[in-house]
Amino acid sequence: MVQAEANNPQLQAARRSIAVAEAGTTIADVGPNPRLALDAPVGLAETKRTFSLEQPFELGGKREARLNLARNQVRAAQLQLDILRWRIRGDVRQAYAELAIAQAARRQVERTVELAQQLVEIARKRLAAGDVAEADLIQVRFVLERTRQRLEPTANRIRQATIRLDTLLGEPTDDSIEPSDRRVFSLSVEENRIAPEAPQAIPDLKVLKALAQEHRLDLSLAALQQRLSDDQLTLARAGQIPNISLATGFTWDPANQTTAALLGLRIDLPIFNPRQGEVNQAIATRSLAEVQRKVMERQVEQEVAAAYADARTAERLLKQDRMVLLPQAEKVLDLARKSYQFGQTGLGEVLIAQQSVQDQRDAYYNDVLAYQTALGSLERAVNQPLASYSDAPTTP
Template sequence: MNGSIRRSRTLALAGTLAVLYPAGAIWARTAPPFAQLLREAREAPRITALDADVDQALGKAEQARARPNPSINLYGENFVGDLRRNARDQQQTTLQIDQPIELGGKRAARIAAGDAGVAVAQARGIEGRLAFAAELARAYAAAEIADRRIALAEDEVQEATDVLKVARALVAAGKEARLRQVQAEAELHTMESDLEVARAQRVGALARLAAMAGSPTPYTGLAESLIDRMNARPASGPVDPMQSAAVRLAQAEREAAARALTVQQRSATPDITAQLGVRQLRVANGPAVVAGVTVPLPVFDRNRGNIAAAQAELQGMEARAAAARLEAEAGTRAARALIAATDARGEAARRTLSTAEEAYRLARIAYEAGKAPLIELLSARHNLGAARSVILDADMARFDARTTLARLAGLSIAGEPVQ
């Protein structure tokens, strides 16, 4: 019966995988080592979007350097009129060029604002790359933890199978009631179900990792243990929170807001338009040169609303920059404290695991000798499984804390600078 149930569940899992992935795609490739994966992910959609934002800012900065275009005007006067009064004898044709001239340093302010926009896009790109590297590392570690959970579930299935064999032998010898065998069978079915869930979670974790990395096909495994690699690395050096990507981004946004305010202030200065043209008179022997200047009167629009809005934006950016500095300092302290706490938690979890393994070993010896009931063995096995699961949770927490600190330091979890 157990074999048929196991086969049916295996077929169901295979059917699910066949629906999720086309034939052959599931065997596509193994995820490369994390450092290589991070380099390959430069073409991932999220990174491409960050690059596009920088290109957009560069385009706007280039456009900010453009000067106003001149315009050409052609005027005709007195070309239709009363022939008896000789109106057409006074026909005039004027060709004129108008050139707007920016005053008050508008172009320089606009160029400075464009350059500040580029700096913001670049800072946002670095901050986004660091966030992406941290999320990719967590996805890689999650896939590794999913692998370990499968191994843990397989061990528990094997242990439950061994317990069932012992229970059947004791029942056959008349030393246990039939109820104990049923309890052991139920326990085995539960472990088999947990194993299938772990396998499904592994498929999902690998699929998410492939999607983040921009891989068109899902991964089937990992090329390295990123958690073990993290454990082998020495503790990171001092981290300057004032040099974190978030603080630099906030400072760049504050500078951009200041440049935008200058643009609005300079825009209040009216521009002039210089005019130069040639007028042809029908009654004259030659052309006449005409020139002029157009000066707008700032009576109704003095750009006060835009200036006030830019001032408010600058105040907001200054407050955000101050908040970013405080958060970076607090985040660095919290990350270091969390690393120490998760390290202590990991050590405690390993001591608990050692105790649980010994308790399970003794409970099994006692049960097989008929000196302890099955309920004690099952309880010891549950405690052992819980201790193993706590080890995995502690490893993931330690990894997450170190990933956070690496991001604050401007590094990937592999210790490489992210630019």
């Protein structure tokens, strides 16, 4: 994640959006410029020249309202960056899991090729001894070639996973990445490491919902959007109050060689445009923000419940793989191969057993990926690492 934080292009763009929002604060703090005027008549009827300086003054708290709106827009940009960080974190975790599992699946296919080669040798020896027909040898050679053909798709799966992870990390897409977390992605069946260890116990659903209500950044952003709509309404109502301008200057009459001072007060008259439309729009926006916040609260609750259900299901399936199915599959394959080797069963039983075991191993890798995906979704749903709450008490 450190590498993604530094190099991910989406995060880099989001950080620049904060700079844009901060520039908006500078703009909001600026008042209106003074105005310099020179009036020179054309024609013989009038010879007076008038110089004046006019300074508008904003009334009704317009500047303060603009500043509050701009500052909250900066906070919104920061929240959006943090939300994106969590999404990228989940994507990196998912891509890393996909790469690790793709590499483990590749090693498993290589192991299956070795087993198929051993079966070819067994069939060759039995054919030489006159125990089986040549059809057995032809059939196991065919199975060997089909197994070898699976190597290319597994290699492409690794390439695709590497490209995805490289992109998220902001690295060239031809870089090779080797997963280093052997404790989590230790998937060797042969060395009795048949499933990744769960990094922590999954907290209770009520605990997770409370965490989401406290830490979910989407909820914070929805609340901030509601404050932004209040700021927009305040600014719109301030805009209904006319500004005034103070003017000072002097008039010079070159014909009579006389001068006169000028003092003036100007005010906008909101006759044709009282800015009620802006106020009505801001009121509607505030109402929409309130509804969207309630929708987000409900959506977060639903996402936590769904992610929790997925995580629990994936956990149970993986436990079944670890404790029952994979150990049994290995025993079935070993017994079938030995039975064929010593002439107790035919080739068909061995091939059926081998295919069943391969199907179970494929299902196991899918379950591992589903488990890692579910944990990532659950962390994203509460915007907190589950490891921080591994000892969280369950609620009654």
